[in-house]
Amino acid sequence: MSAQTDLLRTSRIKAWEPPVWLLAFASPLLFPSHALIINEIAIVGLFAVSLDLVLGYSGIVSLGHAAFFGLGAYASALFCKHVNPDPHLGLLVSMGAAALLGCAASFTVLRGSDLTRLMVTLGIALILLELANKLDWLTGGIDGIQGLMFAPVLGRFEFDLAGRTASYYSITVLLVLFVVARRIVHSPFGATLKAIRDNRLRAMAIGIPVHARLIAIYTVAAAMAGAAGALFTQTSGFASLDVFEFHRSADTLLMLVIGGVGWLYGGIAGAVVFKLMQDWISGITQQYWGFWLGLFLVVLVLVGRDRLLKPWTWWRKA
Amino acid sequence: MLTILFDGIAYGMLLFVLAVGLAVTMGLMNFINLAHGAFAMAGGYITVLLMQRADVPFLVCLPLAFIGSALLGAVCERTLYRPLYRKTHLDQVLFSIGLVFMAVAAVDYYVGSTQQIMQLPEWLKGRTEIGSLGMGHYRLFIIAVCAALTVGLQFVLARTRFGSRLRAAVDDQRVAAGMGINVNLVFLSTFAFGSGLAGLGGALGAEVLGLDPSFPLKFMIYFLIVVAVGGTSSITGPLLAALLLGVADVAGKYYIPKMGAFIVYSLMIVILLWKPNGLFVRQGGKT
Amino acid sequence: MSASDTVLSCQGLVKRFGGIVATNDVSLELRRGARHALIGPNGAGKTTLINLLTGVLEPTAGRIALQGQDITRLAPHQRVRRGMVRTFQINQLFASMTPLETLGLVVSQQRGLGIRWWRPLGRDGGVAERAQQLLEQFHLAEVANQQTEHLAYGKRRLLEIAIALACEPRVLLLDEPVAGVPAGEREELLQTVAALPADVSVLLIEHDMDLVFSFADRMTVLVNGAVLTEGTPDEIEANPQVKAVYLGYEDEPLHV
Numbered sequence: 001m002s003a004q005t006d007l008l009r010t011s012r013i014k015a016w017e018p019p020v021w022l023l024a025f026a027s028p029l030l031f032p033s034h035a036l037i038i039n040e041i042a043i044v045g046l047f048a049v050s051l052d053l054v055l056g057y058s059g060i061v062s063l064g065h066a067a068f069f070g071l072g073a074y075a076s077a078l079f080c081k082h083v084n085p086d087p088h089l090g091l092l093v094s095m096g097a098a099a100l101l102g103c104a105a106s107f108t109v110l111r112g113s114d115l116t117r118l119m120v121t122l123g124i125a126l127i128l129l130e131l132a133n134k135l136d137w138l139t140g141g142i143d144g145i146q147g148l149m150f151a152p153v154l155g156r157f158e159f160d161l162a163g164r165t166a167s168y169y170s171i172t173v174l175l176v177l178f179v180v181a182r183r184i185v186h187s188p189f190g191a192t193l194k195a196i197r198d199n200r201l202r203a204m205a206i207g208i209p210v211h212a213r214l215i216a217i218y219t220v221a222a223a224m225a226g227a228a229g230a231l232f233t234q235t236s237g238f239a240s241l242d243v244f245e246f247h248r249s250a251d252t253l254l255m256l257v258i259g260g261v262g263w264l265y266g267g268i269a270g271a272v273v274f275k276l277m278q279d280w281i282s283g284i285t286q287q288y289w290g291f292w293l294g295l296f297l298v299v300l301v302l303v304g305r306d307r308l309l310k311p312w313t314w315w316r317k318a
Numbered sequence: 319m320l321t322i323l324f325d326g327i328a329y330g331m332l333l334f335v336l337a338v339g340l341a342v343t344m345g346l347m348n349f350i351n352l353a354h355g356a357f358a359m360a361g362g363y364i365t366v367l368l369m370q371r372a373d374v375p376f377l378v379c380l381p382l383a384f385i386g387s388a389l390l391g392a393v394c395e396r397t398l399y400r401p402l403y404r405k406t407h408l409d410q411v412l413f414s415i416g417l418v419f420m421a422v423a424a425v426d427y428y429v430g431s432t433q434q435i436m437q438l439p440e441w442l443k444g445r446t447e448i449g450s451l452g453m454g455h456y457r458l459f460i461i462a463v464c465a466a467l468t469v470g471l472q473f474v475l476a477r478t479r480f481g482s483r484l485r486a487a488v489d490d491q492r493v494a495a496g497m498g499i500n501v502n503l504v505f506l507s508t509f510a511f512g513s514g515l516a517g518l519g520g521a522l523g524a525e526v527l528g529l530d531p532s533f534p535l536k537f538m539i540y541f542l543i544v545v546a547v548g549g550t551s552s553i554t555g556p557l558l559a560a561l562l563l564g565v566a567d568v569a570g571k572y573y574i575p576k577m578g579a580f581i582v583y584s585l586m587i588v589i590l591l592w593k594p595n596g597l598f599v600r601q602g603g604k605t
Numbered sequence: 606m607s608a609s610d611t612v613l614s615c616q617g618l619v620k621r622f623g624g625i626v627a628t629n630d631v632s633l634e635l636r637r638g639a640r641h642a643l644i645g646p647n648g649a650g651k652t653t654l655i656n657l658l659t660g661v662l663e664p665t666a667g668r669i670a671l672q673g674q675d676i677t678r679l680a681p682h683q684r685v686r687r688g689m690v691r692t693f694q695i696n697q698l699f700a701s702m703t704p705l706e707t708l709g710l711v712v713s714q715q716r717g718l719g720i721r722w723w724r725p726l727g728r729d730g731g732v733a734e735r736a737q738q739l740l741e742q743f744h745l746a747e748v749a750n751q752q753t754e755h756l757a758y759g760k761r762r763l764l765e766i767a768i769a770l771a772c773e774p775r776v777l778l779l780d781e782p783v784a785g786v787p788a789g790e791r792e793e794l795l796q797t798v799a800a801l802p803a804d805v806s807v808l809l810i811e812h813d814m815d816l817v818f819s820f821a822d823r824m825t826v827l828v829n830g831a832v833l834t835e836g837t838p839d840e841i842e843a844n845p846q847v848k849a850v851y852l853g854y855e856d857e858p859l860h861v
Contacts, residue, residue, distance in 0.1 A: 003737035006750055007709050007727030061408050108587060112594030114407040115350055119546040120590050122539060123583040130580045188713040188732075189722040195699050195710055202697040205659065206711050206772055207685035208719065246535070250415055257412060291423030297416025301402065301409045 011186035021175060028167040035163035041275045042170035043231045048255045048267030049174075049181055050224035055253070056262035057185055058217050059197035061114050063249050064125030067105070068098040068222040070243035071128065072229025077145040077239035078138070085151045087234045091173065094230035095223040102222020106215040122246070129244035144240030148233065159235065166235035173231060174268075177224050181264060184220070193217055254297065320451040322569050328457035330564025331464035332526065334557050336519035336537070337544040338471065339512020345550030346487060346508055349399065350407050352414035354516055354541055355534030356421035361387040361517025362524040362533065363425065366434045376439045380463075380521055387517020392510035399509065400502075418534045426531040436525040460522055467515070471553055484508060543586045549596030559597060610636045611673075612806045613689065613776045618657055618667035620650075620830075627653045628664070629831035635776065639806045642817045644841075645827035646850060651810045652694060654827070655778050659691050660684050671776065688775030694784055694810075696765050700754040704745045704764050707753065708736040711771040735771070743767040744793055759790030766797065777801065779809045783816060818842070826850070 024042075028035045051065045072094035079093045108120045132139045139145065152158045157165040184190050195203040196210050204210055233239045242248065251274065259270025282289050340354040361383035368374040368382060394417075402413060442456045475481040486494040487504045495501045520533070527537065540563065548559030563582065570581035589597060613635040620628035627650050635641055643651050656662040658669060660681035669677045671687055679687075699707050709727055712735045713719055727733045740746045743763045748756055753764065766782055783794050795816060801807060811817045817824070817838075824841045826833040828850055834841070841847055 003705060003709075003740070003749070004727050004733035006705055007733050007736070008725055011725035055408070061411065063411070108591055112590060115344070115542070115546055116590050116594050116596075118350065118407075118411065119539075119542055120587055122542075123587045123590075126539065127580055127583045127587075130577070130583070134576050134580070183724075184722045186725045187722045188710070188718045188726045189720055191702075191706065191710040191726045192714060192719050194702065198699040198701055199697050201661075202693070202699065202768075204661075204681045205685060205691060205693075205697070206768060207682050207714055209680075209682050213719075254412070257408075261408075288423050288427065290419045291427075294416040294419025294421075294423065297412050298398070298420065301405065301413040301416070302398070 024171055028164050035167045037275060039163050039167040039170050039235050041271050042174045043228050045268040045271035046174045046177060047225055047228040048252050048271050049178060049264055050221045051252050052256055052261060052264055052267045053181060053217055053221040057193045058214060060109050061118055062121040063118050064121035065225055066244055066248040067125040067128050068102055068225035069229040071101050072098045072226030073233045073239040073243040074139060076230040076233040077148055080148050080150055081145060085149060087150045087153060090234060091227060091230045094226045098226020099219050099223040102219040106218035110211050110214055125244055125249060129241060132241055132244060144238055146238040148237045150234050170231045170235060173227060177227060185264060322572055324451060324453055325457060326565030326568035327561060328460050329568055330561035331461050332519060332523050333540055333544055333564055334560035335464050335467055336516055337541040337560060338553055338556055339515045340541050341545045341548060341550050341556040343509050343512050344545055347403050347505060349403060350410045352411060352538055353417035355538050356418055357387045357391055357513040358516040358520035359533045360390055362520035362529045365521035366436060366524060366529060380518060383521035384514040384518040388510045388514030391513025392506060395506050395509040421534060422531045431531050433528055433530040438525060468557060547586060547589050547597055555596060612637050613671055615669045616667055619665045620653060620657055620662060621665045627830050628657060631832055633825060635806050635808055637806055638804050640820055640822045642809045642811060642821035642824045643827060644817060644824060649827040650830035651827055652780055655691055655780055685772060690769045690772040690774035691778035692765050692769045692780055692782060694780040696761050698753045698761060698764060703750050703752055704740060705736055705749040708739050708767060708771050711768050712736055715772050739767050739771055743797060759786050762786050762794060774805060776806045781810050783813055
């Protein structure tokens with residue numbers, strides 16, 4: 001049925017996808033001295049993908065997504081320190097905690113204007129930052145929780161200083177959650193999200209329970225962000241206040257914008273570009289990275305986001 | 319406790335002057351401008367630098383801060399902001415964050431990152447005690463200036479031709495343009511004026527709030543709270559929101575220092591959940 | 606008209622905005638298979654009434670019943686689930702999706718597949734077939750894979766109505782379906798409206814008097830938010846008050 005093949009076309013795995021993932025898995029072997037940054041890229045890439053679910057597919061402008069990242073990080077840290085150093089259990093605990101917060105927080109982004117949602121998401125992240133700061137008997141305050149020793153991955157692979165285990169662990173988790181995200185966005189459920197994003201009024205008028213769907217996706221995205229936070233703590237051995245900082249939410253937003261909002265791979269592509277650029281520019285001018293980042297953003301918006309970002313559209317659009 | 323109330327009111331009025339420009343431009347241009355704090359910072363630095371390097375008296379610096387920031391705002395509006403009015407809110411957020419980063423880095427580069435010390439003139443230092451109420455003279459001065467500004471603003475909006483053009487353009491841009499109102503000019507002058515007020519607020523607030531390159535980032539959320547809670551369809555809304563915020567913040571930090579800012583953020587979230595379009599929404603107006 | 610025949614009804618519906626009374630004590634009954642037109646001058650409150658019936662606006666007073674059940678407090682999407690569907694005067698479409706994707710989505714949602722998140726859209730439930738059927742019925746098959754925002758206005762209008770029909774409505778509220786449609790594409794649209802299933806009850810808002818008089822078997826005239834009169838097309842046509850409201854005087858015919 002040609003209509004069916006047309007509908008299913010976008011969900012089919014493209015030819016370039018498997019090689020890209022193979023390359024990703026090979027990269028710690030190909031560039032062993034860069035395993036640490038590969039690990040970082042996988043973690044922020046996962047975080048960016050989770051933000052894309054909220055921003056790109058549901059249309060919620062959030063400046064506080066770091067709340068879930070940070071909660072996942074601290075949950076893993078506390079779980080390791082007080083209960084069990086198994087990283088896999090810790091990952092599940094982090095995702096669960098972040099999902100709970102996401103579900104509760106989702107009620108705050110259902111109504112109101114873009115500005116309201118911006119404020120509320122920002123507010124929640126700031127509240128968590130304050131809490132982590134003030135509850136220093138639990139979180140270590142400014143010092144954070146340090147010196148965590150996690151059990152080996154799958155019982156066999158110790159977290160080594162070079163970061164090889166870490167990068168493989170992170171890339172694997174990224175792949176698994178990415179597959180889940182991909183399934184969601186191409187499913188009927190994902191289509192209802194896009195409908196809500198494009199025209200909430202009409203979505204309601206065709207029977208979509210808008211609030212229920214938004215709560216669901218916000219919870220899922222929070223859980224994924226929590227997983228990224230857990231990976232952060234587990235691969236670095238510590239959790240500190242900067243997991244909640246505004247710049248983390250803002251940087252990830254920027255990564256997503258660089259890579260392209262609304263096509264899932266944008267988060268990963270943006271993470272790669274951003275991290276590499278940051279590494280390079282910080283090597284040149286440590287203190288004023290912010291200025292160049294700011295200039296880039298300003299130019300980006302003035303020129304036009306969609307024109308700059310997906311190179312293959314330079315030829316398609318005028 | 320009265321002193322806390324007094325300090326809170328002073329803080330609130332200061333926040334109002336800082337944020338009112340943002341509220342009006344948001345309501346007028348529907349533009350989320352996270353860089354508003356940069357204009358405030360400009361006013362603060364103009365004042366401090368003039369006082370430190372050119373020995374300009376404090377009172378003279380205040381109008382200069384206003385003018386400097388207003389000019390800066392006018393230039394930015396004409397060149398940078400105007401092409402972006404039709405863009406999505408996400409684009410506006412990204413753009414203004416970019417501006418802030420640039421402003422912060424530029425100030426850091428040229429002036430340094432240490433906090434600036436403001437030398438107040440002698441007649442503004444000191445306190446007066448009336449019973450349990452302790453009133454710092456500088457805070458009295460702030461309240462007086464801000465109250466005068468508020469009255470002036472309300473007068474301009476309600477009684478002058480510019481004010482009615484502005485209100486018309488806020489209500490419905492296309493109709494206003496159709497009636498011959500030069501909407502571009504209204505936007506430009508409003509943005510400049512709002513930035514000027516922010517600059518004045520920055521100058522006034524340098525002593526109370528602290529002035530360093532991270533000022534726009536630190537206080538951005540406060541300005542946004544004032545606008546989000548107070549709404550963008552009046553100036554009494556943001557005024558009340560600012561006062562509420564000022565008192566809550568000062569009281570919270572004094573009585574429960576462990577949970578200082580926590581109170582403010584929670585209060586904001588609760589209010590926005592209850593009234594997503596702000597506490598004070600004009601019936602029939604654009605929210 | 607027996608009570609069990611009434612599919613949609615409202616009693617004493619009132620809507621106030623501050624000091625303005627947009628809807629003033631409106632009562633209406635729609636029976637099964639109705640072809641009911643709602644007419645009135647601009648600003649009479651016709652779209653407001655539709656918004657009240659569909660739950661987009663909350664009434665200040667009054668009751669609404671669908672298939673005999675009180676739905677006054679029911680959320681908009683739940684009213685759709687119960688079979689009351691509307692179209693919009695200004696196209697409300699999903700700009701980034703193609704007509705095929707749009708209809709596929711609507712059909713999926715209608716068949717309860719909207720919560721499925723693992724399998725791709727179009728794999729199950731006969732969704733693709735039904736979407737194709739609708740595309741052909743509404744002359745959209747040629748543009749099925751173009752992004753909605755690039756379609757011509759007439760095609761978008763057709764899609765607007767196709768979406769409503771994909772919801773398998775029992776009650777269909779059409780808000781000025783041919784508004785702004787170029788003369789060349791009106792026929793297509795009119796044919797589709799005329800070919801609606803006989804058991805679907807239709808409430809039509811329209812200004813085009815030719816369409817109204819050829820389509821409706823019953824009409825309600827709304828003026829300043831209140832019902833002026835109601836009756837068959839012949840009765841309405843002969844009514845001098847109606848003519849006065851529309852034409853300013855009573856002698857000219859209401860339509861050719």
